[in-house]
Amino acid sequence: xxxxxxxxxxxxxxxxxxxxxxxxxxxxxxxxxxxxxxxxxxxxxxxxxxxxxxxxxxxxxxxxxxxxxxxxxxxxxxxxxxxxxxxxxxxxxxxxxxxxxxxxxxxxxxxxxxxxxxxxxxxxxxxxxxxxxxxxxxxxxxxxxxxxxxxxxxxxxxxxxxxxxxxxxxxxxxxxxxxxxxxxxxxxxxxxxxxxxxxxxxxxxxxxxxxxxxxxxxxxxxxxxxxxxxxxxxxxxxxxxxxxxxxxxxxxxxxxxxxxxxxxxxxxxxxxxxxxxxxxxxxxxxxxx
Amino acid sequence: xxxxxxxxxxxxxxxxxxxxxxxxxxxxxxxxxxxxxxxxxxxxxxxxxxxxxxxxxxxxxxxxxxxxxxxxxxxxxxxxxxxxxxxxxxxxxxxxxxxxxxxxxxxxxxxxxxxxxxxxxxxxxxxxxxxxxxxxxxxxxxxxxxxxxxxxxxxxxxxxxxxxxxxxxxxxxxxxxxxxxxxxxxxxxxxxxxxxxxxxxxxxxxxxxxxxxxxxxxxxxxxxxxxxxxxxxxxxxxxxxxxxxxxxxxxxxxxxxxxxxxxxxxxxxxxxxxxxxxxxxxxxxxxxxxxxxxxxxxxxxxxxxxxxxxxxxxxxxxxxxxxxxxxxxxx
Numbered sequence: 001x002x003x004x005x006x007x008x009x010x011x012x013x014x015x016x017x018x019x020x021x022x023x024x025x026x027x028x029x030x031x032x033x034x035x036x037x038x039x040x041x042x043x044x045x046x047x048x049x050x051x052x053x054x055x056x057x058x059x060x061x062x063x064x065x066x067x068x069x070x071x072x073x074x075x076x077x078x079x080x081x082x083x084x085x086x087x088x089x090x091x092x093x094x095x096x097x098x099x100x101x102x103x104x105x106x107x108x109x110x111x112x113x114x115x116x117x118x119x120x121x122x123x124x125x126x127x128x129x130x131x132x133x134x135x136x137x138x139x140x141x142x143x144x145x146x147x148x149x150x151x152x153x154x155x156x157x158x159x160x161x162x163x164x165x166x167x168x169x170x171x172x173x174x175x176x177x178x179x180x181x182x183x184x185x186x187x188x189x190x191x192x193x194x195x196x197x198x199x200x201x202x203x204x205x206x207x208x209x210x211x212x213x214x215x216x217x218x219x220x221x222x223x224x225x226x227x228x229x230x231x232x233x234x235x236x237x238x239x240x241x242x243x244x245x246x247x248x249x250x251x252x253x254x255x256x257x258x259x260x261x262x263x264x265x266x267x268x269x270x271x272x273x274x275x276x277x278x279x280x281x282x283x284x285x286x287x288x289x
Numbered sequence: 290x291x292x293x294x295x296x297x298x299x300x301x302x303x304x305x306x307x308x309x310x311x312x313x314x315x316x317x318x319x320x321x322x323x324x325x326x327x328x329x330x331x332x333x334x335x336x337x338x339x340x341x342x343x344x345x346x347x348x349x350x351x352x353x354x355x356x357x358x359x360x361x362x363x364x365x366x367x368x369x370x371x372x373x374x375x376x377x378x379x380x381x382x383x384x385x386x387x388x389x390x391x392x393x394x395x396x397x398x399x400x401x402x403x404x405x406x407x408x409x410x411x412x413x414x415x416x417x418x419x420x421x422x423x424x425x426x427x428x429x430x431x432x433x434x435x436x437x438x439x440x441x442x443x444x445x446x447x448x449x450x451x452x453x454x455x456x457x458x459x460x461x462x463x464x465x466x467x468x469x470x471x472x473x474x475x476x477x478x479x480x481x482x483x484x485x486x487x488x489x490x491x492x493x494x495x496x497x498x499x500x501x502x503x504x505x506x507x508x509x510x511x512x513x514x515x516x517x518x519x520x521x522x523x524x525x526x527x528x529x530x531x532x533x534x535x536x537x538x539x540x541x542x543x544x545x546x547x548x549x550x551x552x553x554x555x556x557x558x559x560x561x562x563x564x565x566x567x568x569x570x571x572x573x574x575x576x577x578x579x580x581x582x583x584x585x586x587x588x589x590x591x592x593x594x595x596x597x598x599x600x601x602x603x604x605x606x607x608x609x610x611x612x613x614x615x616x617x618x619x620x
Contacts (some may be wrong), residue, residue, distance in 0.1 A: 124306050126551075129558050129595035132576060133314065136588040139580035140318060165461055223562055229580060242451060246566065249455050250463050253383050260452045268447035275443075 008276020558595020
């Protein structure tokens with residue numbers, strides 16, 4: 001199914017390429033002969049502090065050029081930044097999915113007051129100014145707390161309601177099916193029903209909603225790093241690189257182009273791949289295309 | 290009567306939500322091991338000064354007492370310290386920034402016009418273009434135009450607003466030099482300059498947001514056009530423009546209104562990223578400044594204010610829902 005959808009295929013390939021770059025970041029930078037941490041003043045223009053040479057210092061030695069003011073290798077920053085982005089995006093999604101599936105399935109299956117309370121809390125969460133809250137939180141949490149861990153937990157925690165909603169709706173329809181009733185009448189506990197009857201039927205929607213929520217989480221990490229409350233120096237991050245690029249956008253546009261392009265490709269890839277997955281797994285949406 | 294009851298129930302629920310938001314925000318901010326007294330105590334900070342600052346800010350009291358004082362301040366205002374050096378923070382008091390020596394509400398209202406100008410202008414732009422392009426795309430399903438619109442909207446969803454903003458600055462601002470790239474001119478000073486300085490930020494925000502509306506409008510439109518009542522309308526000999534414009538669009542707008550309310554509400558709470566890119570002195574930059582100065586009361590105030598706006602937007606959406614969809618009024 002997916003193979004016929006050229007957009008989704010392009011998205012999948014983009015994600016795969018960036019994923020490989022993230023995993024093999026050390027290998028790739030070793031081939032290039034650079035690393036993302038070494039400051040090199042000799043590749044900078046002493047007058048401006050920007051990269052020496054055309055196109056932001058792109059050369060055989062520095063494939064994507066160098067960072068202004070520090071002279072760190074931009075290719076190394078971009079591939080190691082991919083590692084940061086993917087790690088936080090995927091881990092935060094995992095947190096959201098686990099919470100969302102447990103809470104959503106619980107609310108849908110148990111019903112009654114549990115359902116009402118969960119729905120209400122989810123509404124509160126969806127109406128919470130999470131970006132403002134995360135920025136403020138990033139500012140007040142002491143720097144001894146690991147930033148990647150904080151980002152994963154906070155971004156993941158705020159993501160459960162949208163997943164819980166979808167899972168709850170699915171469980172509500174599954175609950176009325178005969179095989180679930182049969183299991184219940186035979187004396188299966190809610191936990192057994194969840195593991196053996198509900199979960200196998202929930203995988204498709206879970207995978208779709210998880211894939212579609214990854215780009216938002218990658219974007220959120222980049223946005224927080226862009227604003228200076230995300231990943232701190234010296235860990236490479238796309239968002240922080242773009243934030244530095246604000247001051248250099250006129251004199252050194254290549255410094256915006258590479259990390260910005262990588263971030264765009266990552267979110268774009270996950271979005272079109274997720275759309276394709278949804279169309280492949282949910283026949284209802286495919287008709288509408 | 291029924292409408293009145295609906296509104297009253299919604300308002301009561303809203304109040305409860307706000308209370309929960311205040312409570313959660315307060316707990317998180319004050320559980321975090323950082324000391325506002327320490328931060329505003331000045332250097333060198335002696336033990337004595339620190340103790341004085343703590344007492345002045347009311348940080349000596351137990352946590353529950355501080356929370357109740359905070360809540361009370363919103364209703365009646367509060368006074369920090371006693372005697373000649375005391376500071377009064379008038380109701381509604383959402384806190385007092387000891388670092389800037391200013392009432393948080395005053396700081397917020399000073400910045401509000403910038404953010405409102407930015408958010409409302411952009412919102413109108415993206416609502417019109419997003420819904421328009423979505424309807425257009427749905428009516429020409431499968432054509433080249435449809436595919437171009439869809440590809441554009443996927444790009445808009447994927448591109449972060451600061452990336453689009455920086456590209457806009459680079460291409461339109463510097464290379465072509467057609468629009469100003471930043472700064473804010475108050476509306477009262479010169480309406481023309483006000484709009485001219487906001488053209489680029491509006492367009493950038495609208496581009497990023499419109500994408501969602503295009504996708505939403507298009508899929509909703511396609512679903513609606515397949516409904517029986519649309520066929521009935523057509524069979525009755527209604528003109529196509531009337532079928533789409535009056536009968537279909539009304540149904541399409543329901544989910545759009547929901548998303549629109551939340552988007553506008555959260556944007557009004559501070560378009561943090563856009564304001565940073567275009568150096569606009571709005572609520573978002575107030576928040577960024579508060580972050581850099583570790584100004585806790587101001588951070589708390591900003592968070593609560595944006596929560597308030599989002600919740601308010603949700604209530605307005607619910608009320609609009611009632612007006613747009615007769616079925617929603619009965620529940």
